[in-house]
Amino acid sequence: MYDQIITAYNEAIFDTDRDRALQVVRQAEQDGMSPEDIVFKLVMPAIELMLASVSEQMNANLAQHFLTSQIAAEVVEEMLPRFRQAPEACGTIVIGTSPGDFHGLGKRIVIGCLKAHMIETIDLGLNVAPERFVDEAVAHGAGVIGISSMMVHTARGENGCRMVRQILRERGLEGKIRIIVGGAPYRFDARLFKEVGADAWAENGIAAGSVIADLLQEVRP
Ligand code: B12
Incomplete structure (x- = not known):
């Protein structure tokens, strides 16, 4: 259901285009994607995807690796207060x-x-x-x-x-x-x-x- 959004986000990350990645997040929210799904179905899987490719071509992907985690941190901080149920911090x-x-x-x-x-x-x-x-x-x-x-x-x-x-x-x-x-x-x-x-x-x-x-x-x- 979110395929297009996920593809657009991953493409922005691979292009190291921070503004476009954040724009995809904003549009996704406007289109009704919940803050929980934005974090767990969009942002987190992108980090895993990035790490899988980083292990193959370490240096080429350092910029994407860096950007993915920074955007993840930014989006998570923005989305957390909007979660229906506050997630329990692990510590x-x-x-x-x-x-x-x-x-x-x-x-x-x-x-x-x-x-x-x-x-x-x-x-x-x-x-x-x-x-x-x-x-x-x-x-x-x-x-x-x-x-x-x-x-x-x-x-x-x-x-x-x-x-x-x-x-x-x-x-x-x-x-x-x-x-x-x-x-x-x-x-x-x-x-x-x-x-x-x-x-x-x-x-x-x-x-x-x-x-x-x-x-x-x-x-x-
Ligand atoms: C970028 C870089 C620099 C930059 C640092 C910029 C910055 N703001 O960080 C600058 C130019 C300043 C620099 C300076 C120096 N550097 Co330098 N540098 C590098 C380089 C190219 C990349 C390091 C890096 O940022 N890697 C990217 C990150 C993402 O690394 P990563 O390991 O994948 O990180 C992951 C994991 O390690 C893990 N992780 C990392 N930290 C932690 C912590 C915890 C708790 C956990 C759980 C996980 C975890 O998670 C990360 C994310 O997934 C390496 C060479 C290389 N290819 O590694 C040399 C290197 C590290 N540098 C080296 C040296 C010698 C120096 C200098 C002494 C050079 C000099 N003569 O002045 C100075 C020392 C400065 C100092 N006192 O610290 C050597 C170290 C040699 C050695 N065996 O000890 C290296 C290996 C280069 C080499 N081949 O000789 N350096």
């Missing part, structure tokens, strides 16, 4: 890049995807000190800390995830807050997340959504 995550790491694109894509998964996401920005990850998680009542590292030395470094783990242990917070990591170094070595003291890792934003939802479930009071 909160704070996320930032590790100290010394200024690669922010992967993190931004993850944030877009998490918002689309109804996970409350606090962006701590770039080059985040380990104490700040923990302080902000406590301040926001977050059940998960997300650490993005695009370089091997910032993933493995003493001041990154390893130190966040140590602080959680020292403050007796390990039962309340989980750590998830992500970024290129973890893709090349699937055991690295354990080595640096994280509870989990995820390869991309879509995978991150379900892994984080599970972690939040584990620490739910």
